[in-house]
Amino acid sequence: MTEKQSAPLILALPKGRILKALRPVLLHTGLDPASDCLDESSRRLRFPTANKDLDVVRVRSFDVATFVAYGGADIGVCGADVLMEFDYPDLYAPLDLGIGACRISVARLKESAAEAPEGKSRLRVATKYPTIARRHFASRAINAEIVHLHGAMELAPSLDMADVIVDLVDTGSTLKANGLEEIETIAHVTSRLIVNRIALKTRPEEIGVLIERFRSALLSST
Numbered sequence: 001m002t003e004k005q006s007a008p009l010i011l012a013l014p015k016g017r018i019l020k021a022l023r024p025v026l027l028h029t030g031l032d033p034a035s036d037c038l039d040e041s042s043r044r045l046r047f048p049t050a051n052k053d054l055d056v057v058r059v060r061s062f063d064v065a066t067f068v069a070y071g072g073a074d075i076g077v078c079g080a081d082v083l084m085e086f087d088y089p090d091l092y093a094p095l096d097l098g099i100g101a102c103r104i105s106v107a108r109l110k111e112s113a114a115e116a117p118e119g120k121s122r123l124r125v126a127t128k129y130p131t132i133a134r135r136h137f138a139s140r141a142i143n144a145e146i147v148h149l150h151g152a153m154e155l156a157p158s159l160d161m162a163d164v165i166v167d168l169v170d171t172g173s174t175l176k177a178n179g180l181e182e183i184e185t186i187a188h189v190t191s192r193l194i195v196n197r198i199a200l201k202t203r204p205e206e207i208g209v210l211i212e213r214f215r216s217a218l219l220s221s222t
């Protein structure tokens with residue numbers, strides 16, 4: 001047995017909204033991570049579980065795919081938006097958890113006098129999704145100049161930094177509160193269980209058991 005095989009498997013969970021939505025599913029998996037795993041005021045980032053062969057790490061939702069793709073974590077929970085943005089070839093996404101439903105959309109200032117984006121050949125786009133945004137506008141023959149922000153991109157159009165934003169929309173209240181309107185949906189998003197392909201090859205039984213635990217927890221929690 002190699003050293004890696006005897007090490008605990010690592011499950012990467014995202015902070016924030018997805019973690020809240022994941023709570024009932026996680027409860028039904030019986031994995032039972034240390035209680036402060038779900039308490040985001042805790043500064044700890046790695047948590048033991050009831051199973052000594054499994055630890056949980058809590059990371060930014062945008063980073064889950066990177067932790068799993070690079071093998072730091074073997075398995076994780078990640079929004080489809082993040083999978084689309086990074087498009088890592090070494091990830092396998094066997095299960096749609098159906099939680100964290102939202103969409104990636106294009107939005108602009110409400111009642112904007114500006115020309116509709118479809119009519120332009122060049123557009124400045126504020127987003128934390130440069131790849132998704134560039135690909136989307138390229139498919140419409142629009143050359144997108146990306147203003148790469150990590151949050152609060154809703155401010156960019158009114159501050160004359162961008163013509164449009166590309167961001168997640170859930171209830172729509174952030175757009176509304178900032179005088180923006182959604183003009184196009186790029187993709188619908190839910191959270192997925194993701195697995196590192198090498199981990200799946202080297203530890204198929206253990207990973208298979210974890211996937212099944214999530215699958216049946218989904219059935220019991222809905």
Ligand code: PRP
Nearest residue numbers: 151152167168169170171172173174175
């Ligand atoms: C997300 C997203 C939008 C908002 C959408 O931001 O970037 O701003 O939620 O939700 P709504 O349609 O229900 O208003 P979040 O609050 O997660 O923070 P961040 O952008 O700083 O990561």
Ligand code: MG
Nearest residue numbers: 151152153174
């Ligand atoms: Mg936001």
